[in-house]
Amino acid sequence: MPGNSIEPSRFAIINRMTKIIADITVSLDGFVAGPEQSLDNPLGKRGELLHYWMFRDAEQNKPEIKLLGSHEAYIMGRNMFGPGRGEWDLDWKGWWGGEPPYHAPVFVLTHHRRESLQLQGTRITFVNDGINSALDQARHAVKDGSIGIAGGASTVRQYILAGLVDELRLHISPVMLGSGEYLWEGLEHINFEQIAGRSTKLVTHISYRILN
């Protein structure tokens, strides 16, 4: 892996210790994005309401925002990176339009090959051979921190269903979406243990251990 200088024998130990944390904001009715996601509406109809807690009340939610940004590597689905489907538009360099907020290696799941991108402070690697490969690559990129599964719903679900997520950090916004990207589909047999929670004005944060 690029930038990796630790010998293989140490990996085994490091890998087992790395915590995998899914960190995602949902509506009261379990949607992480509204319907009709598009270039103009990355989070779908009314989806931007989900994240008011971060943008309109950052001060009150400082600890959670800090944790959200504290992972040493991130994995995300393609829609978290851009609006395109199918073959890549190589001019597209992420929703951020400049410096991405991650400042850590980001692994984007996609069915379509693309060379890695070095953006300001963040290297984006496109992974087209599955969630295990992305996780392996992320593990190699972290030292003693955690790996964040940043969304969307399908990516979070796939990692949870594969038994690979240790903790779900849920941010429940007081919003109903009614349709869109639904988080809970197919997770009905998953066992959660609530480990912490608190409310601020615009959101309730709850952390769950996933009992794999």
Added chain:
Amino acid sequence: MPGNSIEPSRFAIINRMTKIIADITVSLDGFVAGPEQSLDNPLGKRGELLHYWMFRDAEQNKPEIKLLGSHEAYIMGRNMFGPGRGEWDLDWKGWWGGEPPYHAPVFVLTHHRRESLQLQGTRITFVNDGINSALDQARHAVKDGSIGIAGGASTVRQYILAGLVDELRLHISPVMLGSGEYLWEGLEHINFEQIAGRSTKLVTHISYRILN
């Protein structure tokens, strides 16, 4: 109304002040009961897990349990009172098998007529002419307290959709049910404002003002 001794002219004032509060426990995926509710399984498959916070951790959830029991009148759907459907089995006197926990007038919505029941500390009135009638009767029964909409999902939804609920007190248990009685159906256009929230070990309590 039985037991009512306040003159009608005072009612109008009292009525407008009475707060209507829906107080209900949901799974992470929004179900207030599991599938296949029956006599042996009043809350459906795995539904009893929803209420562990009340029964296994009552001490930590004392304030919320106290509030839950502090309404001056309660309205509930028929399934909250018993397993029967269709004509009444007059021997059935509620799930409680003795003293109901309410100690306040309870109004049960039903399509089938039945005479009121006086149980230990709780009078049960069966209302078969709709949710507005039940609410009117409940308003006449309260003095300066609130009216609790105790469930199930359909009853809570009907009152919310009719614009009659001031506050939703949600208790989110760390449980997935996958199917059963779903709370959010048809509520996608409702606007909520989060007014308070806190977590204990087995549940997260969140109160929402409903912006009617």
